[in-house]
Amino acid sequence: MGPSVCRCWFRCIQLCVRLLYKWICCTFYPLCDWDVCHTHDKWRINRWITRKNFGRCPGTNRCLIQFCSGKRVQKEKCGMKKDFLLRVQQLSLGFENHPNQDTISNVSFELDKGETLLLLGPSGCGKSTLTFCLNGLYPRELDGTMTGNIFINGERSTAYKPGELSRQVGVVFQDPETQFCMLTVEDEIAFGLENINLPRHLMEAKIDDALSQVNMVSYKESDIASLSGGQKQKLALACALALEPDLLILDEPTANLDPVATKDLITTIQQLKRQKEFALIVIEHQLDGWMDLCDRSLLLNKSGEVFYDGSLRKGIEEILPELNGQGIWLPRITQYVLQQSAHWNGFLPLTMDEFTDLAGQQPSVKWGYEPPIEKRNSDVLLEAINLSWKKKNQQVIRNISLKLYDGEFVAIVGANGSGKTSLTRILAGIQKPSAGTAYLNGKALEHWKEIYLRDKIGYVFQNPEHQFIMNTVFDEVAFSLRLRGLDNKGINEKVTSIIKDCGLEGLENEHPYTLSQGQKRRLSVATMIVDNQRILILDEPTFGQDAHSTKALMDLLEERNKQGTSIVMITHDMEIVHHYADRVIVINQGNVSADCHPSELWTVKPAVLKNWQLALPIQVQLQHCYEREANYVSTSS
Numbered sequence: 001m002g003p004s005v006c007r008c009w010f011r012c013i014q015l016c017v018r019l020l021y022k023w024i025c026c027t028f029y030p031l032c033d034w035d036v037c038h039t040h041d042k043w044r045i046n047r048w049i050t051r052k053n054f055g056r057c058p059g060t061n062r063c064l065i066q067f068c069s070g071k072r073v074q075k076e077k078c079g080m081k082k083d084f085l086l087r088v089q090q091l092s093l094g095f096e097n098h099p100n101q102d103t104i105s106n107v108s109f110e111l112d113k114g115e116t117l118l119l120l121g122p123s124g125c126g127k128s129t130l131t132f133c134l135n136g137l138y139p140r141e142l143d144g145t146m147t148g149n150i151f152i153n154g155e156r157s158t159a160y161k162p163g164e165l166s167r168q169v170g171v172v173f174q175d176p177e178t179q180f181c182m183l184t185v186e187d188e189i190a191f192g193l194e195n196i197n198l199p200r201h202l203m204e205a206k207i208d209d210a211l212s213q214v215n216m217v218s219y220k221e222s223d224i225a226s227l228s229g230g231q232k233q234k235l236a237l238a239c240a241l242a243l244e245p246d247l248l249i250l251d252e253p254t255a256n257l258d259p260v261a262t263k264d265l266i267t268t269i270q271q272l273k274r275q276k277e278f279a280l281i282v283i284e285h286q287l288d289g290w291m292d293l294c295d296r297s298l299l300l301n302k303s304g305e306v307f308y309d310g311s312l313r314k315g316i317e318e319i320l321p322e323l324n325g326q327g328i329w330l331p332r333i334t335q336y337v338l339q340q341s342a343h344w345n346g347f348l349p350l351t352m353d354e355f356t357d358l359a360g361q362q363p364s365v366k367w368g369y370e371p372p373i374e375k376r377n378s379d380v381l382l383e384a385i386n387l388s389w390k391k392k393n394q395q396v397i398r399n400i401s402l403k404l405y406d407g408e409f410v411a412i413v414g415a416n417g418s419g420k421t422s423l424t425r426i427l428a429g430i431q432k433p434s435a436g437t438a439y440l441n442g443k444a445l446e447h448w449k450e451i452y453l454r455d456k457i458g459y460v461f462q463n464p465e466h467q468f469i470m471n472t473v474f475d476e477v478a479f480s481l482r483l484r485g486l487d488n489k490g491i492n493e494k495v496t497s498i499i500k501d502c503g504l505e506g507l508e509n510e511h512p513y514t515l516s517q518g519q520k521r522r523l524s525v526a527t528m529i530v531d532n533q534r535i536l537i538l539d540e541p542t543f544g545q546d547a548h549s550t551k552a553l554m555d556l557l558e559e560r561n562k563q564g565t566s567i568v569m570i571t572h573d574m575e576i577v578h579h580y581a582d583r584v585i586v587i588n589q590g591n592v593s594a595d596c597h598p599s600e601l602w603t604v605k606p607a608v609l610k611n612w613q614l615a616l617p618i619q620v621q622l623q624h625c626y627e628r629e630a631n632y633v634s635t636s637s
């Protein structure tokens with residue numbers, strides 16, 4: 001027998017063995033999935049030849065049916081991706097109280113090392129729940145069922161011990177206060193390091209390093225309670241960074257921050273991404289600022305299913321109606337351009353820089369802004385004279401005097417920690433001032449009986465949980481109506497209508513504490529809107545809301561305002577100030593720094609606005625951009 005015949009026989013036998021092997025795999029491991037093996041192709045080829053483990057992929061523990069010829073499969077050649085940092089496969093999760101309905105439904109996606117993903121979806125669609133799955137809190141602490149797989153660095157997430165997983169996945173929760181368990185900044189970071197058994201002698205340097213990454217070294221010995229909202233966000237970030245995770249998840253990190261603190265935080269994260277390699281998942285409603293940082297977007301719909309995975313720009317170009325239908329915010333500039341030129345088919349700007357770069361080819365945007373009518377000629381409802389308030393040794397409110405007129409829509413703006421909440425709490429009679437007096441209808445607040453005062457002034461707290469006292473959403477909204485002795489039919493009608501307006505249908509029987517952050521916020525507004533107070537004071541009512549719920553909430557407030565209710569609203573959202581308020585009060589270090597019509601505020605010098613931690617609304621930014629161009633044309637021609 002010549003060598004060529006030998007080779008031929010050898011090939012035949014080899015082929016038969018392969019076919020037999022493939023048949024065995026197909027028959028005995030029907031769960032095989034070619035795609036599953038893409039992740040682990042390197043392992044597959046090596047082990048396949050040695051035939052260990054019956055050709056099962058170590059990550060997925062599934063059979064590897066697709067037999068390669070034994071040659072090493074090139075990643076580039078097959079378009080395969082391997083060594084994903086995170087791989088989520090057909091993840092579904094349902095809570096016990098909703099046995100027939102999954103909150104997260106069949107979610108699959110992967111994340112590469114160092115990649116940045118923007119996770120978007122309407123309020124209540126399961127974004128934070130997904131976070132809890134990724135950091136291992138679920139299924140460990142879940143009252144419900146979870147199916148599907150999560151692999152982190154090739155290991156099943158459930159195979160990690162809790163401490164081990166937090167070294168791989170760091171999370172900054174939506175409400176950072178819920179994750180603090182120590183009193184001081186230093187102790188809080190040390191707590192996480194102790195949990196991973198970091199030797200004592202390395203700890204000091206690690207804490208300093210984490211704090212310097214977020215520019216907070218000088219706060220090392222501070223009490224956490226004394227930090228502003230933005231500083232707490234940064235501390236939560238430092239705690240996560242100290243563990244050097246491969247994956248960092250930020251759940252609405254800027255929802256409570258003023259515009260300048262928001263910009264600072266995004267810049268900090270941008271710098272960190274340049275210095276270290278870690279993958280990032282950002283959950284946000286407000287996209288401005290994140291566009292340069294994010295490679296990809298994953299969009300969830302109201303049912304917790306993925307409906308798009310890819311570049312956001314492409315998504316906006318291809319499936320804009322779906323994005324709008326789900327109430328997903330677009331970057332403000334994009335939104336504005338699309339509003340003004342619905343059929344715009346040129347390059348779609350996602351940032352102000354991209355818009356400016358269009359140089360002369362910008363779509364025509366109309367300045368259709370009509371300033372609201374000022375209502376200062378009406379009666380004075382609430383008057384504050386020389387109000388001051390001290391907390392421990394810190395002067396929070398400094399000698400503030402102001403008048404609130406009947407039917408006004410007032411926005412209170414200013415930096416995190418400038419005293420906005422303290423001022424409104426005094427105006428609502430919830431906090432007694434250290435000096436000065438506030439008068440409602442000419443009578444000092446301290447002389448009002450609590451029950452009558454609450455009838456006149458409604459107050460929506462910054463932290464919605466502070467005002468929940470009942471066990472179901474329905475009872476929470478119905479509480480004050482029952483107190484007023486309304487009959488059951490009237491209560492049912494009114495509560496049902498408010499619950500619908502606030503986008504809380506289907507949640508009537510839920511416990512308020514199990515709602516998503518956005519839902520909690522809407523419930524806190526619903527409990528106040530249901531009454532007919534003369535004055536409504538709201539502390540950041542729209543934070544953490546998707547486009548639909550923001551519009552619905554603002555429409556409700558506008559409607560109440562038209563019916564004569566005076567609205568006082570603390571907000572960091574300059575678009576809301578621009579479009580709804582007829583007066584804006586700027587609080588800076590406990591003082592009133594400006595009290596004027598919003599259109600006047602936008603004419604203040606940029607350096608001064610920055611000092612007050614404010615930004616211009618997009619419409620005004622655009623106007624400036626056009627004026628600059630017009631000026632350039634007129635001076636250069």
Ligand SMILES: Nc1ncnc2c1ncn2[C@@H]1O[C@H](COP(=O)(O)OP(=O)(O)OP(=O)(O)O)[C@@H](O)[C@H]1O
Pocket residue numbers: 095096097103121122123124125126127128129130174510514515516517518519544
């Ligand atoms: N522990 C729980 N028990 C029961 N239901 C829950 C629980 N946690 C969350 N839910 C429900 O699951 C849904 C998703 O909540 P989740 O907090 O994940 O939403 P989200 O997308 O983060 O919303 P938001 O943008 O408002 O923060 C909500 O309807 C909420 O009521």
Ligand SMILES: [Mg+2]
Pocket residue numbers: 127128129174251516517518
């Ligand atoms: Mg959430």
